[in-house]
Amino acid sequence: MAKHYIILIFFLLLISSFCKSDDQLTRTKPLTDHDILISKDGDFALGFFSPDSSNKSFYLGIWYHSIPGARTVVWVANRDDPITTPSSAKLAITNGSQMILSSSEGRNIWATTSNIATGGAEAYAVLLNTGNFVLRLPNTTDIWQSFDHPTDTILPTMKFWMNYKAQVIMRLVAWKGPDDPSSGDFSCSGDPSSPGLQWLIWHGTMAYARGTTLNGVSVTSSPYLSNASSVLYVTGVNLGDEFYFMLTVSNGLPLARVTLDYTGVLGFTSWNNHSSSWSVISENPKAPCDLYASCGPFSYCDLTGTAPKCQCLDGFEPNDFNFSRGCRRTLELKCDKQSRFVTLPRMKVPDKFLHIKNRSFDECTAECTGNCSCIAYAYANAGAATDSSRCLVWTGDLVDTGKTVNYGDNLYLRLTVDKKSSAIKIVLPIVACLLLLTCIALVCFCKYRGKRRKKEIEKKMMLEYFSTSNELEGRFWKSLQDVARKYELDWSTRFKVIKGIARGLLYLHQDSRLTIIHRDLKASNILLDKEMIPKISDFGMARIFDANQNQANTIRVVGTYGYMSPEYVIGGAFSTKSDTYSFGVLLLEIVSGLKISSPQLIPNFSSLITYAWRLWDDKKATELVDSSVVDSCKIHEVLRCIHVGLLCVQDRPDDRPLMSSVMFALENESAVLPAPKQPVYFSPFNYKVGEARENMENSANPMSITTLEGR
Structure with a gap:
C-alpha cells in the first residue's frame, strides 16, 4: 500500500512539473510549451497556442480561461513572428529585468524593453x-x-490612450483573418x-469609419448595461493634451471587451x-452608409430608421441617384444678409473641422457668421471649471456626417434665403385667410369621402389577402379563441397555426402591394378553417403604409x-x-394555453410575458x-417557439x-437566434393610456411602466 502511495505522489509531481498552473513567472522558472499561467480568479490564462487545427504556427498569448467553447484570445506577443x-520555445526573465521569448537555437522571437539598471535579477x-x-x-x-x-x-481597467502630448501612441490592429493573428x-x-x-478605424492608411466627435468634457461616462447592484460603462478622461478611454465593469456583470x-x-x-x-452591445460602423x-459631400447617413440610408442635408439635393457624388x-450660397443658419439636431458632426478653443456659444456663432467661407458650425460646453468648450467650424465640403436617434450635436448649417420664398411668406398669410373658409367647407366633405375611401381600400386589401387561399371567409365557422376554448389542440396543430399566422403577417408587411399594419392582432381575430389553417381577420383598425x-x-x-x-400604448x-x-x-398564448392577463391560479403571475421570461431566465x-401537449410535443420546437416569442415582445x-x-x-432549426432581453414589468391592474404616460414621466425608473390589459 505504501508503495502505491509513493507511486501516486511521484505521478502527481511529474504532472505538476510539466503543467504549471500558477500566475507567476520568475527568473528560475521559465515558461515552456507545456506550461500555462492562470490568474488567481481563473478568468485568464497565458501560454502557447495555435489558432487553427493545422498546428503549424504557435503564439504566446492571453485568453479567457473561464468561458467554454473556442479559445477567445485577447493579446498576442509574437503575432508577426510565429513559432x-x-x-x-521558452519565455524567460533575464538578469537585466527583461522578458524574452526565444527558441532553442538562441533566436530571440519577442522581448520586452527595460530601463532598470539594478535589481533586475529579482x-x-x-x-x-x-x-x-x-x-x-x-x-x-x-x-x-x-x-x-x-x-x-x-x-476593462485598460487605459487606451487616444492622444498623449499631441501624439497617437496606442493603436488596435485587427487580426488578418479569423485564424491568423498576424x-x-x-x-x-x-x-x-x-x-x-475623435477616433478612426483605418483600412491601411485610408480612413474607414469614424466615431462621434467628443464634446471636450474632462470626464465622460456612458453606461451600457446595468442592474440593481452593478454597471458597465465607458469612461473618457480628457486632460487637455492627454486623452484616454477606459472600460469599467463592476462586480456582478459578465465579462466584457472592445475588439476590432x-x-x-x-x-x-x-x-x-x-x-x-x-x-x-454596440458596434461601428453600424451600416454600409456609416463607412467613412x-x-x-453634403449628405449624411440616417441611422434613425429601421433601414439606414444616405440623405441630403437641408437645402441640398442629390447629384445622382445613388449618392455616389x-x-x-438647391440655391447658390451668397455672402450677404440673405444667408441664414438652420439647426440640424442629433447629428454626428462632419469631419475636417477647425477646432477653436476658449469660445462661448455666441462667440462661436460670430466666428462663423462673420466669415463668408464658414458654411457650418457646432458648439458644446460641459460647464467645467477649466475650459471645456468645443467650437467647431467648417469651411470646406461637409463629409462623413450622420444622424442618430438619442445622441449627437446641433449642427448649424448656412443656407441662402430664397427671395421668392420670402415674398411668399408675406403673401401666404393673406392667401391663407382667404382659403381658410374654403377649407372649412371642404373638411366635412373630405372627411366623409376619406373615411369611405379608406374603407374601400381596406376592404380591397383584405380581399386580396384572403384571395391567396382557396378558402373564402364565409367558410371559416370559429376563431382561434373559440376553438381553443372548445378543443384541446395537439402540438403539431398549434405549431402549424403559429407558422400560418406568421406567414399571414409576412404577407401583410412585405408581400402585398402596400404595407399593411393590422394593429389588433389577437386570438379572436385569427379564423381557422376545417383544416385548422389560420387566416387573419378584422382589418377595421388596420393602417396602410406607402413604399x-x-x-x-x-x-x-x-x-x-x-x-x-409599449411604444404604441405610451407614445x-x-x-x-x-x-x-x-x-x-x-405565440406565447398558443404555446402555454394561457391568456395574456389570465393568472390561472399560478402564483406570482403578473402577466404572461413576465411569467414566460422568468421561466426562460x-x-x-x-x-x-x-x-x-407537454408529453407529446417536440421539445426543440417548443423551446424555439418560446425563444422567438420572447424576441418578438422585446421593449x-x-x-x-x-x-x-x-x-x-x-422553419429552420439550425438558424442561430440572439438572446432575448428582459422585458419591462407589466402590472395586472388596468390604467388609462394617459395614466400610463404619466407613470412613465413621473417614475424614477422609466422602464418600470405599467400597461393595460383587457380591451
Missing part, C-alpha cells in the same frame, strides 16, 4: 485578474505591462489631425452565460391592451414591429408549455425581428 516548433511577471501581464520588481514597481501594448482587444489591414486609433476629439475584428468592425461585446456566446464619407445646394413609410404616430390609441406594444407610435409584438404575445422554459422596436426573420427561425 514553428513549440517545443523549442524581477518577476504575474498574470493579473484583469488579464494584464505585468513585469515588476519586488517593491511592486512595474517595469512593463501588456496593457500598454494591446493587439486587437481593450479589456497584423491585418484594419486598425483603430485617435485621429492625429484632431487630437483628443478582421472585417474592420469595432465591437463592444459582453459574455452571455445563457447562450454561451458573445453578445453585441460613403454618402458623399453626394449632394449639391417610403416605415412608422407613424397617432393620438388615438386603439387596440387590445396586453397585445399592444402612439406604430409600425410593422408593433404587429411583431402582438404576434409574440399570441431560470432555464425552466418547458414549464410554460400547456400540460395537455425596443429595433430589437424585435422582422416577420421574414421570424418565419426563417420557425
Whole structure:
C-alpha cells in the first residue's frame, strides 16, 4: 500500500512539473510549451497556442480561461513572428529585468524593453485578474505591462490612450483573418489631425469609419448595461493634451471587451452565460452608409430608421441617384444678409473641422457668421471649471456626417434665403385667410369621402389577402379563441397555426402591394378553417403604409391592451414591429394555453410575458408549455417557439425581428437566434393610456411602466 502511495505522489509531481498552473513567472522558472499561467480568479490564462487545427504556427498569448467553447484570445506577443516548433520555445526573465521569448537555437522571437539598471535579477511577471501581464520588481514597481501594448482587444481597467502630448501612441490592429493573428489591414486609433476629439478605424492608411466627435468634457461616462447592484460603462478622461478611454465593469456583470475584428468592425461585446456566446452591445460602423464619407459631400447617413440610408442635408439635393457624388445646394450660397443658419439636431458632426478653443456659444456663432467661407458650425460646453468648450467650424465640403436617434450635436448649417420664398411668406398669410373658409367647407366633405375611401381600400386589401387561399371567409365557422376554448389542440396543430399566422403577417408587411399594419392582432381575430389553417381577420383598425413609410404616430390609441406594444400604448407610435409584438404575445398564448392577463391560479403571475421570461431566465422554459401537449410535443420546437416569442415582445422596436426573420427561425432549426432581453414589468391592474404616460414621466425608473390589459 505504501508503495502505491509513493507511486501516486511521484505521478502527481511529474504532472505538476510539466503543467504549471500558477500566475507567476520568475527568473528560475521559465515558461515552456507545456506550461500555462492562470490568474488567481481563473478568468485568464497565458501560454502557447495555435489558432487553427493545422498546428503549424504557435503564439504566446492571453485568453479567457473561464468561458467554454473556442479559445477567445485577447493579446498576442509574437503575432508577426510565429513559432514553428513549440517545443523549442521558452519565455524567460533575464538578469537585466527583461522578458524574452526565444527558441532553442538562441533566436530571440519577442522581448520586452527595460530601463532598470539594478535589481533586475529579482524581477518577476504575474498574470493579473484583469488579464494584464505585468513585469515588476519586488517593491511592486512595474517595469512593463501588456496593457500598454494591446493587439486587437481593450479589456476593462485598460487605459487606451487616444492622444498623449499631441501624439497617437496606442493603436488596435485587427487580426488578418479569423485564424491568423498576424497584423491585418484594419486598425483603430485617435485621429492625429484632431487630437483628443475623435477616433478612426483605418483600412491601411485610408480612413474607414469614424466615431462621434467628443464634446471636450474632462470626464465622460456612458453606461451600457446595468442592474440593481452593478454597471458597465465607458469612461473618457480628457486632460487637455492627454486623452484616454477606459472600460469599467463592476462586480456582478459578465465579462466584457472592445475588439476590432478582421472585417474592420469595432465591437463592444459582453459574455452571455445563457447562450454561451458573445453578445453585441454596440458596434461601428453600424451600416454600409456609416463607412467613412460613403454618402458623399453634403449628405449624411440616417441611422434613425429601421433601414439606414444616405440623405441630403437641408437645402441640398442629390447629384445622382445613388449618392455616389453626394449632394449639391438647391440655391447658390451668397455672402450677404440673405444667408441664414438652420439647426440640424442629433447629428454626428462632419469631419475636417477647425477646432477653436476658449469660445462661448455666441462667440462661436460670430466666428462663423462673420466669415463668408464658414458654411457650418457646432458648439458644446460641459460647464467645467477649466475650459471645456468645443467650437467647431467648417469651411470646406461637409463629409462623413450622420444622424442618430438619442445622441449627437446641433449642427448649424448656412443656407441662402430664397427671395421668392420670402415674398411668399408675406403673401401666404393673406392667401391663407382667404382659403381658410374654403377649407372649412371642404373638411366635412373630405372627411366623409376619406373615411369611405379608406374603407374601400381596406376592404380591397383584405380581399386580396384572403384571395391567396382557396378558402373564402364565409367558410371559416370559429376563431382561434373559440376553438381553443372548445378543443384541446395537439402540438403539431398549434405549431402549424403559429407558422400560418406568421406567414399571414409576412404577407401583410412585405408581400402585398402596400404595407399593411393590422394593429389588433389577437386570438379572436385569427379564423381557422376545417383544416385548422389560420387566416387573419378584422382589418377595421388596420393602417396602410406607402413604399417610403416605415412608422407613424397617432393620438388615438386603439387596440387590445396586453397585445399592444409599449411604444404604441405610451407614445402612439406604430409600425410593422408593433404587429411583431402582438404576434409574440399570441405565440406565447398558443404555446402555454394561457391568456395574456389570465393568472390561472399560478402564483406570482403578473402577466404572461413576465411569467414566460422568468421561466426562460431560470432555464425552466418547458414549464410554460400547456400540460395537455407537454408529453407529446417536440421539445426543440417548443423551446424555439418560446425563444422567438420572447424576441418578438422585446421593449425596443429595433430589437424585435422582422416577420421574414421570424418565419426563417420557425422553419429552420439550425438558424442561430440572439438572446432575448428582459422585458419591462407589466402590472395586472388596468390604467388609462394617459395614466400610463404619466407613470412613465413621473417614475424614477422609466422602464418600470405599467400597461393595460383587457380591451
